[in-house]
Amino acid sequence: MSSTLNLAAEFTKDLTTARSTDYYLLNDLLNDEEREIRDRVRAFVDAEVLPIINDYWERAEFPFELVPKLAQLGIVGGAIQGYGCPGLSRLAQGLVTLELSRGDGSVNTFVGVQNGLAMGSINMLGSDEQKQHWLPGMATLDLIGAFALTEPNHGSDSVALETTARRDGDHWVLNGTKRWIGNGSIGHVVIVWARDEADGKVKGFVVEKDEAGAYPEGYTAELITGKIGKRAIWQPDIVLDDVRVPEANRLANANGFRDVSRVLTATRGGASWEAAGHAIAAYEAALTYATNRQQFGKPIASYQLVQNKLANMLAETTTIQLMCFRMAQLQEQGKLTGPMASLAKMYTAKTARSICAEARDILGGNGLLLDFHVARHMTDMEVVHTYEGTDSIQSLIIGRDVTGISAFD
Secondary structure (H helix, E strand, C coil), X not given: CHHHXXXXXXXXXXXXXXXXXXXXXXXXXXXXXXXXXXXXXXXXXXXXXXXXXXXXXXXXXCCHHHHHHHHHCCCCCCCCCCCCCCCCCHHHHHHHHHHHHHHCHHHHHHHHHHHHHHHHHHHHHCCHHHHHHHHHHHHCCCCCEEEECCECCECCCHHHCCCEEEEECCEEEEEEEECCCCCCCCCCEEEEEEEECCCCCEEEEEEECCCCCCCCCCEEEEECCCCCCCCCCCCEEEEEEEEEEEHHHECCCCCCHHHHHHHHHHHHHHHHHHHHHHHHHHHHHHHHHHHHCEECCEEHHHCHHHHHHHHHHHHHHHHHHHHHHHHHHHHHCCCCCHHHHHHHHHHHHHHHHHHHHHHHXXXXXXXXXXXXXXXXXXXXXXXXXXXXXXXXXXXHHHHHHHHCCCCCC
């Protein structure tokens, strides 16, 4: 038994140690602040996330103990300027996502929903009064956010959402169902997208917990169970049954699905940075394992087939990084378009998914075990491959852009 444990310890040693995979020296493009932010998040992941996450993942429980520690990192709010947010560069924000994802996809999703979808909606579409009201508390994680768009019958075609909003005096009455809503059972601030019965336009509403921590009457959330990926983030089904929301909680500048699309375009880049994090983690684990694991009397890294796999994984990981870095530059310049974001999401998610599968193959049977970490990244990439639009949907967005012909109709 002890010899088996010793072997396991030997094979898992340093699998999560960052090798700083950067074959094309992209680190040279970072300024001092961006390097410091990357190193700060990497140290947090190594010290706080990796030692505990497998246990939470296996039990499908959210690691609440990390929330105050995440707040202290000074990254919540990402690139949002003011309102207590850090105002990071787009590149720094991307590196935060990469490093969190190198640790765990569920932890990154928690931060991504908070930063991009929930806070991003309020920052892009809220009035200044609404921003002042919610963003400072969200930046400190005193208020957790959620984003309720997807429905049981509308995922890729979320533009056809059926949740309704009806004006009733100084309130709106919401009715409908939502699905896969990250943080939707714990969020203090839930952005709910619904179609106005009066004009048919999609509008955004902020459903809040009260001071006692209770949701409004008619709001219920039931956790989705049995997931094979992102098990440590809670994603419930939500039912809205005559939920009353004050007019003051209607996002002032959300007047149609086009505004929802603006938020999704801004956050779609985050999925590509997450793919980069999973790809790097899987590649580095496979490289470390291959140099330690011996078969037929020598390290498996000495075999041509394994070296070929590692070389191709490195090329693909480097390509993902190059695409993400360029995307950040375009965002900073205000030049990133929806189809550009779709191109990045399509390629990076598909490629990172393949890299994780190759890493699992290099680890053999050990790749199936949580202690070796790769399986967690592989199954989490199954989730990334689907959300923010599958590669099929992204290809149709790109196809429409390059041909001028829509395949959606």
